[in-house]
Amino acid sequence: MSEAARRLFAQECRFVAGAASLDRLPEAELPEVAFAGRSNVGKSSLINALTGRSALARASNTPGRTRQINFFRLADALMLVDLPGYGYARAPKREIAAWTGLVDSYLRGRAPLRRLMLLIDARHGIKESDRELMKMLDAAAVSYQGVLTKIDKADDLDSMKAEIAAELATHVAAHPTLLATSAVTGAGIEEAREEIAALAETQGLR
Ligand code: GDP
Secondary structure (H helix, E strand, O other), X not given: OOHHHHHHHHOXXXXXXXXXXXXXXXXXXXXXXXXEEEOOOOHHHHHHHHHXXXXXXXXXXXXXXXXXXXXXXXXXXXXXXXXXXXXXXXXXXXXXXXXXXXXXXXXXXXXOXXXXXXXXXXXXXXXXXXXXXXXXXXXXXXXXEEEEEOHHHXXXXXXXXXXXXXXXXXXXXXXXXXXXXXXXXXOOHHHHHHHHHXXXXXXXXX
């Protein structure tokens, strides 16, 4: 891992705000990297592994916070943005509409958003609900990158990677590099930090 990435992630990361509606978003003052995925994909675990702070994103999974956008400030360099999970099997229509409204407005209106990390469970691959989000990202012209989670549990990681990379390659807004991580073994965490740190650096704010 580069010195810059190591230094960035050694710094303090703290919860700054949770927004359940657009008028509650914090002021946009730092470059942002958002994290999204189906519920249970391992988003909190990944954010915790990246920042090395075990209690951090668990804050996002506490009741009342699971349906809001949570903002974590990493030093004075970057905002990590935890988008609410989606794809609950029995989610009422009203809830899906609320999720879509909130996330779509965030994606379309957030100038400092540099990239969205699209988390995909390495055991399950891309699901219909992920494709719905990819459509929103394509329409909002938000650049995004696939991040496999739980690779320690994958049966056939190579073919899963190939399948997902091939699908992402059909989307212009998708980053060509697919990351593969495990919050349990720590695999791929340094590579993910490297990608994220590069997004902070390009802004010259560090
Ligand atoms: P979230 O709902 O997307 O925030 O998901 P969580 O981070 O809460 O994780 C959901 C479940 O998957 C929990 O039981 C985690 O312990 C488990 N989990 C998360 N990451 C990994 C991983 O890398 N490997 C394995 N084996 N389990 C994981």
